[in-house]
Amino acid sequence: MADTALTARQRSPLADAAHRLAAATRSSRGAIRLAELPFLAQVNVRLDAKGPAADAVGLALGLQLPLEPNTVVHAGDVTAVWLGPDEWLVVGRRGTERDLESRIRSAAADEPVSVTDVSAQRTTLLVAGPRARDLLAHGCALDLHPRAFGPGRCAQTTLARTQVVLVARDEPRAGFWVLVRSSFAGYLADWLLDAAVEYR
């Protein structure tokens, strides 16, 4: 519904932090890359992983919903993140949330499935660069070593003092997505910027 003019007025949770994230990226001289990836489409999907809806929804999205805990599956612009044995977060390009939701609903047809648009519930921080793991290790108790948390892994855990969904992107250099509740995003950005001071 929203036209372009209105979309232009939209403000992401970390709009005010953008220049500080960019400055930290610059001053790290390549060690760290921090940026908000705002407005990504995010749809929460709940269905029986063993039921027919799982395959139907997978087909509609062009990917197999990951069944192994704490893994992600990509296909094109769409990423399915495992959140629980019957729960996924489907992430797509900006503005595709309604399309994703309707594709999932129509694929599931009469099978019980819950689909909730949560695009604004969390925002996404990109944490990349050769020191990305070191930076996250300041506040994340998980083992982020590539052996333990390589490409395709994800986890819901705690970073600093807030809950996040952590996604290791396709190749190690691509870094991590940190999905954080929008109300906590300012805190987490401040925390990451403080932790990044060492890499100046």
Place this chain on the structure above:
Amino acid sequence: MLLIPCPWCGPRDEAEFHYGGQAHVPYPEDPAALSDAEWARYLFFRDNPKGPFAERWSHAAGCRRWFNAVRDTATNEVLAVYRMGESRPETVEPRPVTSQPASAVSARPGVGPLGVFEDEAHQAEGGPGAEGAEPLQGGTGGGGGAEPFRTPTGGRIDRDAPLAFTFDGIAYRGRRGDTLASALLANGVIQAATSIRFGRPRGIFSAGVEEPNAVVQIEEPFPEPMLPATTVELYDGLVASSLPGQGRLATEPDPARYDAVHAHCDLLVVGAGPAGLAAAAAAAHTGARVILADDQPEPGGSLLGTGEHLDWVLATRARLEAAPEVRVLRRTTVFGHYDDNHLLAVEHRTNHLGADAPANVSRERVWRIRARRVVLATGAHERSLAFGDNDRPGVMLASSARTYLHRYAVLPGRHAVVFTTNDSAYAAALDLAAAGVDIAAIVDTRPEPGEWAERARSAGIEVLAGHAVTGTEGGARLTAVTVAPYGESAGEGQSTGQREFAVDLLLVSGGWNPVAHLFSQSGGKLRHDDVLGTFVPDSGRQAVEVAGSANGAFGLAAVLAQGAAAGARAVEAEGYTAGTPALPAVAAQPYTPPTQVFTIPTGTGAPRFVDLQRDVTVDDLARATGAGLRSVEHTKRYTTAGTGGDQGRTAGVLASGVVAELLGVDISALGLPTFRPPYTPVSFAALAGRDRGALSDPVRTTALHEWHVGHGALFENVGQWKRPWYYPQDGEDMETAVLRECRAAREGVAFMDASTLGKIDVQGPDAALFLDLLYTNMMSTLKVGMIRYGVMCRLDGMVFDDGTVIRLARDRFLVTTTTGNAAAVLDWMEEWLQTEWPELQVHCTSVTEQWATVALVGPRSRAVLGSIAPQLAVSNEDFPFMAWRDTTVAGLDARVCRISFSGELAYEINVSPWDALALWEALYEAGSPYGITPYGTETMHVLRAEKGYPIVGQDTDGTVTPQDLGMGWAVSKKKPDFIGKRSYGRPDTVRPDRKHLVGLLPEDPAVFLPEGTHLVADGELPAPPVPMLGHVTSSYRSAALGRTFALALIKGGRDRIGDRLFAPVGDRLVPVTVASPVLYDPEGARRDG
């Protein structure tokens, strides 16, 4: 930090989990059929066994799944986990108890203590003697830059890097590589403190972390109290002063940065001495991830102090630094060993740089290490002996003097007596003699000290076998020691054979204590080794191995071999193939068993100190045992022995030995006091790390936060949220601002940011049925498009939360919760769905931040909304109270709800938070003709209180039922069951004297009752105990009522409406009238505008 294995996500820190109480206690099928006693048993009684216990846990910060775990309540070990619906595993075995490998000495008496030199050639590494040095004048040296006690060669200091420092106002010079203690000694300063109780002069006693005496205050660059001078690396510009036993906290905030980092490894090796280096070397290059942590600036441990095998140390260090997956942490003290091999360490990163420390690097870093296996190679500390006046400056541990020579190129004195009960002090005596110290005698309690004594005699040193030091003389520095025959050779009179030596140094060795602190913290048990005369690690449940002298191995060959074997075993247990590290060739050394001696009799009554830091003497311990204390835990608390900053590292075993002697029992039966973290003091700043100041706790903000800040809002903390409290205009105080905001809402139009309300999307074919079970009132009859207020209670019938329920579709609802309870309500829903009603097809998803919510309130709100929502029919007929509409507001997709928390005509407009500012600014603009006024939480509270709407958590406290609140109308009588229903039949919830929520009007309309004020019946206080009728829960000044008013919970309150009660405020009894809680517009005429 326990590691709890989530059945889905695998092992995670316990902090990610919520505890859910005893498992397998199902909700009764028909609560109504239970007697009150049966229902009370279900509600309030749970098992509390010692041992395996099945309980529920939720992976709250992870996948949000509930599961069951069998935990041993005695050991905290999680024995098994299983998913909901699975049955409890039949048998679960605890982790096996494993024993430490037997120490080398017990099995094969080998050589003297750790670090006995290999051959004569190594002995020379300390360098030649300090010829021509002046004799000592006193304990405080002379200042200047001469370093008269520095040997001309040798040591690991950088002679080309002179460092200027100041101690007690006198300028000195030291070298890079010095500690403050070694630099002071190089300048002839040995007295570094006065004692805490008796003010006696105290000198540098050791060369390491065990130091009890030389605890100093760092003055610059930043004040820091109570640091052992033996652990302070010297830097240029250091200013320090001696302390009378206790320091001073800084009065200014610490400007340094502190942080923490999590680390994971297959093997953590604690200590980089010979055993630790060998262990790490065996594990390096195997593919295993290894961390080696050591508190010193360079690896080597005791070898740095003995000057032996430094080429091997260097080569091993290079090999480790080149190894992938090996991290060597220097200046890092592992200070705590917790559950599941979680260890905490503090790294001192920039302290040693002084004023040159870079501002962007943390000064100290806490390492939170999770290790699959741990090798503790923490070494041993030499202990002292309790003889008369054993505390004078110049009394020093023998091995420490050797360290000062070899590592720091410092002679701690010119003329020395060595007093020992074992072989180890001979090496120190020989090395110091070779470096030019005059060793007047070696005094050995053993009647036949064996081969080492022969070596000493060959070097021209007198050995007094079967003798002991009985007393000392001196002031600021030791001047003489008295020696007398000891034990069987003591004869009849004390004076027989007594000799006096004029010396400035007395080196003492009373034996060695394995540093078993971390092992003990890990849950390991110690046992007394009669051969070694000390406590050594025995058995434990964690994957921990102790190696080297920490395990009671006191010969270098055995130490190295144990280290290498432990390292290899650890990585092989993790599936890697261990290498065989190069170890130095160590010659066998002569060995004569030590004698176990703690106290030396004194004829003079001179104090014999056991704990130097706490000034505790043998006589103090005798008073404790004389008072009937029989446990070292009790004597420790009675005398404070072992409670200082050094945690009794030199005094612990000595104190137990003395108490054992006093009680006439064996020390093995007495044991040691418990070791607790931290091993060394850790600053609060380091523990706080980044979590201080603005980052001390997360701050949650709404999408409109910057607007509120820009418009002068003051904020109230609600949970972690920052909510606008009120918006003072120029010169307004809170009272004036709130009265203005209230007036705008009642008379014109006002708006507030209500985005913080919790929101949960409830979807599925059974959603209505689920909500009927959850809420006290009926939700399944709610029509799509309509909204209902609902109350949620706990099983005991007490109000837990309230909010609105919006029916979006036949099988979809949007539930709102109070701001502070959003997470708790979602957890509550998940708990019931996953553990009790898994057959219900319902899913709950938090959408709190998916929506920004603006409350638009007041008689003019309809006009304002109508002007920017052209597609919305806003008349009362088209858009009635408790209805919602999807529409466009200010061109934005919006969901508008007709809800009122003020009694006024009001709307809640929900949009995407991305559009929140656009909506807010559009409302501000559209409302400006009507004087639209932003308001905060204080005004919201006044408006709702005037209407008698309770706030859960303010007007309730977990003991209040909906009926108590006067909301019996919200408790369904039709539903067969819902959570809490059965409890409304309990005698307690139907008592007539339960507290009811009522209004209170002070008779003087200007008198304000503070929240929490009690209420009593009479205008004169009777003698205590005074019967209390209740208390004020909310209290405000009302613009609409033109007076103050309050809400209160009062016994039988609804039956007292119109009564006069009294509220003690200060020393006055304020008369008040009990009223209905609805004080404003009781007819509800204003709701529809």
